[in-house]
Amino acid sequence: MESDLDQFGCTVLPGLLPTDDCAKIIAMYGETERFRSRVIMARHGFGRGEYQYFAYPLPELVRELRASLYPRLAVAANRWNEALRIDTRFPESHDEFLDRCHAAGQTKPTALLLRYGAGDYNCLHQDVYGEHVFPLQLAILLSRPGDDFTGGEFVLTEQRPRMQSRAEVVPLGQGDAVVFAVRHRPVWREGKSAYRVNLRHGVSRIRSGQRHTLGVIFHDAE
Numbered sequence: 001m002e003s004d005l006d007q008f009g010c011t012v013l014p015g016l017l018p019t020d021d022c023a024k025i026i027a028m029y030g031e032t033e034r035f036r037s038r039v040i041m042a043r044h045g046f047g048r049g050e051y052q053y054f055a056y057p058l059p060e061l062v063r064e065l066r067a068s069l070y071p072r073l074a075v076a077a078n079r080w081n082e083a084l085r086i087d088t089r090f091p092e093s094h095d096e097f098l099d100r101c102h103a104a105g106q107t108k109p110t111a112l113l114l115r116y117g118a119g120d121y122n123c124l125h126q127d128v129y130g131e132h133v134f135p136l137q138l139a140i141l142l143s144r145p146g147d148d149f150t151g152g153e154f155v156l157t158e159q160r161p162r163m164q165s166r167a168e169v170v171p172l173g174q175g176d177a178v179v180f181a182v183r184h185r186p187v188w189r190e191g192k193s194a195y196r197v198n199l200r201h202g203v204s205r206i207r208s209g210q211r212h213t214l215g216v217i218f219h220d221a222e
Contacts, residue, residue, distance in 0.1 A: 001179075005076055005136075006188070008168055009199050010156050010180035013138070017175040017214075021061060022142040026212045028059065029113055036108065041122065047202070049120035051215075054111045062111050065216050070094035073136045073179065073218070080135055083186040083194040090134065094218065097134065101220040106130040110217040116152060116206045124157055124200035126183040129221035138179045139201075141172040142212040149209030154178055159198045160187075169204075182217075 004011035017025075028034055029052065036055035041047045054062060074090040074097075081088055091097050101107070110129055116122070127137060143149055156168040170178045180201055186194035203211075 002076055005179065005181075005185075008156075009158060009185045009197075010168060010170060010178055012170065012172065013177040013179060014173070015175050016177040017140055017142070019174060022140075022175055025059075025061065025113065025214055026142050029115055029212070034059065035113075041120075045123070046125065047121045047123040049114065049116040049122060049203075049206075051112050051114040054109050054113070056109050058109055058111055062214070062216070066111065066218060067094045069138070069216070070097065070134075070218055073134075077135045080186050083188065084184075084196055085193075097132075097218065098220060101130070101132045104131055106132055106220040106222050108221040110215075110219065110221050112215045112217075114213040114215060116149075116203065116211040116213075118206055118208050118210075120211075121152075121205045122203035124155070124202040126200055127215075127217050128183055129217075129219060132219050133182060134218035135182050135184070136179055137182050137215070137217045138177045140177040140214040140216070141174060142214055143210065144174045145172070147209075149206055149211040151205050151207030152211045153204045154201070155204055156180055156199060156201045159200075161195065161197070177216075 001011040035052040038052045041049050077090050154170045158166045181199045184196050184198050187197050188194045
C-alpha cells in the first residue's frame with residue numbers, strides 16, 4: 001500500500017468498514033444535530049450533490065478512524081515532506097496534531113458525510129482548510145456499487161511539470177477506503193532528488209441511485 005501511495009498518490013484499504021457500520025453512518029445523515037454545517041454543492045460551483053460536516057464531539061466510529069489511521073499515515077507523510085524538503089514534521093498521535101491545528105485557530109472538525117443522487121458529481125478539488133494541512137486523507141464508500149447506485153467513480157488527477165495531466169480511476173466496493181494525497185506528493189527520480197506533482201480528486205457523474213461516502217480529513221478547519 002505504501003508503494004502504491006508513492007507510485008500513484010493513492011491506495012485502497014479493502015473492507016475497512018463492515019456492512020453494518022456503513023449502514024449506521026448512512027443513517028446519521030438525517031440526524032441534523034450531529035453536524036455543524038450543510039453544503040449544497042451547486043450553490044458554490046463544486047458540482048452537484050450535498051454534504052455535511054460533522055460537529056464535535058464526533059461519532060465514536062469516526063473519531064476512532066481518525067485516531068487509529070493517523071499514526072500509520074504520519075510515517076508516510078513525514079517521508080514525503082522530507083523528500084520534498086518541507087520542514088514540517090507530524091507528531092506520532094492525532095491528538096498532538098490537532099493541538100497544533102487548534103493553536104493556529106483551526107478548530108472546526110472536517111470529517112464529512114457526502115450524499116449524491118442521479119446526475120450528481122463532485123468537481124476536481126483539494127481539501128485544504130488552513131495553514132496546517134495533513135497531506136493524506138481518505139474516502140470510504142458506504143453504498144453498494146451496482147445495487148445502490150451506478151456510475152460515481154472516484155477520480156484522481158495528477159498535474160506533472162511540463163507534461164499533460166494523468167488520471168487515476170479507483171474502483172471501490174462497499175466499505176472500501178481510498179487513501180490519497182490532499183494536494184501534492186513527491187515523485188522520485190533515479191539518482192536525483194524528488195520533485196512535486198499536484199493532485200486533485202473528485203467523483204464522476206452518478207448515473208442512477210444514491211451514493212454515500214464518508215470523508216476522513218485529519219486536519220481541522222479555520
